Amino acid sequence: MGFEVIPAVDVFDGRLARLSDGGVAFVEAFDGDPTTAARSFVEAGARWIHVVDMDLALGGEFRNLDVVAGIAGLGVSVQASGGITGHREVERALASGAGRVVLASSALSYRAAVEALLARHGDALAVGIESDRDMIRGRARQEVGLPLLETMAWLAGLDVDRYxxxxxxxxxxxxGPDLDAIGAVIDVTGRPVVASGGIRGPEDLRRVAAIGAHGAILGRALYEGLDLRDALAAVA
Structure with missing residues (x-):
């Protein structure tokens, strides 16, 4: 399998949104409709869509599982994310049509629970690593307080399908992407790593692929003019 380019669809209260310094900002592209955005990405060639439930990520409840189901209904694989930490949340996302669920970094303080989740859900589960410098951070940019490399060394001993x-x-x-951090995670784990954060376009994708990442998630760039077809062609 080649390098995966995965468009992100961040959803708050049923609408396209993103985190900004002032909190949640709604996105006007695609008329603010997550399914319309996803359909456009599928038509451009996307095989996976990364759906973030921002309501859950910001400490609330799952409010956008219908969006997961609607996007899965387009015939594309859905990677569900956004503050997912426990069995019930994982199972609800999978039941809604997600093909893969990303476990939030905030779960990593509870090692026994993480190990149980991995044993139960196998390759349907990816582990999210949200980092800033040498520390792991949790949902909505809150500090978890876990050292990055030490935590990655523990995870490397588990049966993690991907990060x-x-x-x-x-x-x-x-x-632009943080190539040093991405490279460190790749080196420590030896498992497929999908990179996210700061990616602007084709050249950044080529740089991420060159250091050994398995794929990359594209967010804001796609809503501000980047053509997904150009992104896919850059790493084909």
């Missing part, structure tokens, strides 16, 4: 690494300081800023 989704997010450079917190780069999210939504279009400042």
């Amino acid at each position: 989704v690494h997010t450079s917190v300081s780069r999210v939504g800023g279009l400042e």
